[in-house]
Amino acid sequence: MAARAVAEILKTSLGPKGMDKMLVDSLGDITITNDGATILKEMDVQHPAAKMMVEISKAQDDEVGDGTTTAV
Numbered sequence: 330m331a332a333r334a335v336a337e338i339l340k341t342s343l344g345p346k347g348m349d350k351m352l353v354d355s356l357g358d359i360t361i362t363n364d365g366a367t368i369l370k371e372m373d374v375q376h377p378a379a380k381m382m383v384e385i386s387k388a389q390d391d392e393v394g395d396g397t398t399t400a401v
Contacts, residue, residue, distance in 0.1 A: 331374075331376030331378055331379040332376070332378040332379050332381075332382055334379070335369070335372075335374070335379045335382050335383070335401065336382070336401055338350070338368065338372075339365050339368060339369070339398045339401050342363040342364075342365060342368065342398060343398055343399070347363050348363065349361050349362060349363045350362060350363065350368050352367075352368065352371045352372075354371060364397070364398075365386060365397040365398030365399075365401065366386060366387070366390040366397040369382075369383045369386045369387070369397070369401070370383075370387075382401050385400050385401065386398075386400055386401055
């Protein structure tokens with residue numbers, strides 16, 4: 330369920346009509362982005378399956394530099 334929720338969050342940022350996300354961290358700093366790697370990096374994920382998806386995305390970004398949202 331948690332992994333599906335992460336995928337649903339990222340799904341709307343895909344493609345040429347992808348929507349931006351506004352992220353607010355614990356300090357109140359605002360980030361607006363549609364980059365999957367940035368969205369996942371800023372999320373506080375606790376569930377093990379969702380954490381694994383975040384790690385897959387980070388590995389994809391480190392190795393290729395693109396396609397993080399598609400990897401999830």
